[in-house]
Amino acid sequence: MELKQRINALTRLGNILGELSNDRAFHNLDLEFESILTKAQAENGWFTLENIKFALQNWSKTLTEENLTRWVSKYDFKSFSSENVKTVAIVMAGNVPLVGFHDFISVLITGNKVLTKLSSNDRVLLPFLSGKLIATEPDFENYIQFTEGKLKDFDAVIATGSDNTSRYFDFYFQKYPHIIRRNRNSVAVLTGNETEKELALLSDDIFRYFGLGCRNVSKLYVPQNYNFDKFFNAVYSWKEIINNHKYINNYDYNKAVYLMDSLPLLDNEFLLLKEDSAFSSPIAVVFYEKYNSDSDVLELLKEHSENLQCIVSNKPGINGIPFGKTQNPELWDYADGVDTVEFLLSLTRG
Structure with missing residues (x-):
C-alpha cells in the first residue's frame, strides 16, 4: 500500500x-x-x-x-x-x-x-x-x-x-x-492565580478515565499558603463520579487507611488531597507538594522528568500543556x- x-x-x-x-x-x-x-x-x-x-x-x-x-x-x-x-x-x-x-x-x-x-x-x-x-x-x-x-x-x-x-x-x-514504556504520571503546577475556568478544565485532566491513565494529573505543585477552596469549587462539576461503585470503593478504602494512620487530608466527599512527595496517587486521591520559588519547582520538574508524562501549567518558564488538554493529545505528541x-x-x- x-x-x-x-x-x-x-x-x-x-x-x-x-x-x-x-x-x-x-x-x-x-x-x-x-x-x-x-x-x-x-x-x-x-x-x-x-x-x-x-x-x-x-x-x-x-x-x-x-x-x-x-x-x-x-x-x-x-x-x-x-x-x-x-x-x-x-x-x-x-x-x-x-x-x-x-x-x-x-x-x-x-x-x-x-x-x-x-x-x-x-x-x-x-x-x-x-x-x-x-x-x-x-x-x-x-x-x-x-x-x-x-x-x-x-x-x-x-x-x-x-x-x-x-x-x-x-x-x-x-x-x-x-x-519499552514504563510507569509515568502527570502533574499540574499551579500559581494560585488560575481562573475558575482553568481549574474546571484541570478537573477533566484529573478525573477523566477515573484518573487511571498516565496522562491524568495525579499530583499538584502549589505555592506555600495555597488556598484549596477555589480548586475544590472548580472541580465540583465531577461530583457524580462518586456514584460509580468501583470509584467509591477506592475512595472509602483510601480514606479509611489514611485516617487510621492519622494522616492529614483535604476532602470534598469525592476527592482526597494528600500532601506527598510521590507522583503515583491511588484512585480518588491527588497528591500535592508545596514549593517556595519558581526555581524550586523548575528544579523538581527537571529532577523527575523521566517520571513525568505531562506537565499542566500556564506558569511562565514551564513548557506546560494547557488546562484540560492532557486527554486530547495530537498524533505527534x-x-x-x-x-x-x-x-x-x-x-x-x-
Missing part, C-alpha cells in the same frame, strides 16, 4: 468513529455495537459508556486527513522499502479504553505489519476497530494480526507495562529493536517523548 492509501483508510476510520460515538448513535445502539460495548464493560468495570464514548470521539477528531498528513509530513518515507516491511509486536496496556491505539496506527502508517497482544482488560475495542479499518481498506487484512499466545515471528517490539513488568520486557526483548514513527521507519530502511 502507498502512504496516501493508508492515510485515506485511517481518515475513513475517523469518520466511522465519529458516526459511532455521536449522541444519536449512543442512544440508539445497533446490535453489533451494543454487543461490543457490553463485552468491553464486562471485561473492565472502569470502561463506562461515557469513557468509551470519549475515547472514540477523541480518535474521530484526531483521524482527519489534515492531521494525518501533517503527522507524516516531517518524516522521510522516500527511503521506505516495501521489500523490507517488518512485523512489529505490540504488548498493550488496558488501563483506559484504546490506550495503545496510537502505537497500533503508528505501525500501520509506516507500512509495517502489526502483531498485537491485547491486555486482558481491553480485548474487545481494538479488534472491533480493526475490523472497521479492514472493511474500508481490505489490503490492511494482511497487515493486522492479534494473538493470545506467546509472541513469535516478529522483528521489533513496543511494550507497555508497569515498572515491574518493564524489567521483564527489557530482559525478554533485549535482542530486538524495542520501545509521543508518549515518553519517544518518536514512535521514526523508530518504526528506521526498521524498514534498506
Whole structure:
C-alpha cells in the first residue's frame, strides 16, 4: 500500500468513529455495537459508556486527513522499502479504553505489519476497530494480526507495562529493536492565580478515565499558603463520579487507611488531597507538594522528568500543556517523548 492509501483508510476510520460515538448513535445502539460495548464493560468495570464514548470521539477528531498528513509530513518515507516491511509486536496496556491505539496506527502508517497482544482488560475495542479499518481498506487484512499466545515471528517490539513488568520486557526483548514504556504520571503546577475556568478544565485532566491513565494529573505543585477552596469549587462539576461503585470503593478504602494512620487530608466527599512527595496517587486521591520559588519547582520538574508524562501549567518558564488538554493529545505528541514513527521507519530502511 502507498502512504496516501493508508492515510485515506485511517481518515475513513475517523469518520466511522465519529458516526459511532455521536449522541444519536449512543442512544440508539445497533446490535453489533451494543454487543461490543457490553463485552468491553464486562471485561473492565472502569470502561463506562461515557469513557468509551470519549475515547472514540477523541480518535474521530484526531483521524482527519489534515492531521494525518501533517503527522507524516516531517518524516522521510522516500527511503521506505516495501521489500523490507517488518512485523512489529505490540504488548498493550488496558488501563483506559484504546490506550495503545496510537502505537497500533503508528505501525500501520509506516507500512509495517502489526502483531498485537491485547491486555486482558481491553480485548474487545481494538479488534472491533480493526475490523472497521479492514472493511474500508481490505489490503490492511494482511497487515493486522492479534494473538493470545506467546509472541513469535516478529522483528521489533513496543511494550507497555508497569515498572515491574518493564524489567521483564527489557530482559525478554533485549535482542530486538524495542520501545519499552514504563510507569509515568502527570502533574499540574499551579500559581494560585488560575481562573475558575482553568481549574474546571484541570478537573477533566484529573478525573477523566477515573484518573487511571498516565496522562491524568495525579499530583499538584502549589505555592506555600495555597488556598484549596477555589480548586475544590472548580472541580465540583465531577461530583457524580462518586456514584460509580468501583470509584467509591477506592475512595472509602483510601480514606479509611489514611485516617487510621492519622494522616492529614483535604476532602470534598469525592476527592482526597494528600500532601506527598510521590507522583503515583491511588484512585480518588491527588497528591500535592508545596514549593517556595519558581526555581524550586523548575528544579523538581527537571529532577523527575523521566517520571513525568505531562506537565499542566500556564506558569511562565514551564513548557506546560494547557488546562484540560492532557486527554486530547495530537498524533505527534509521543508518549515518553519517544518518536514512535521514526523508530518504526528506521526498521524498514534498506
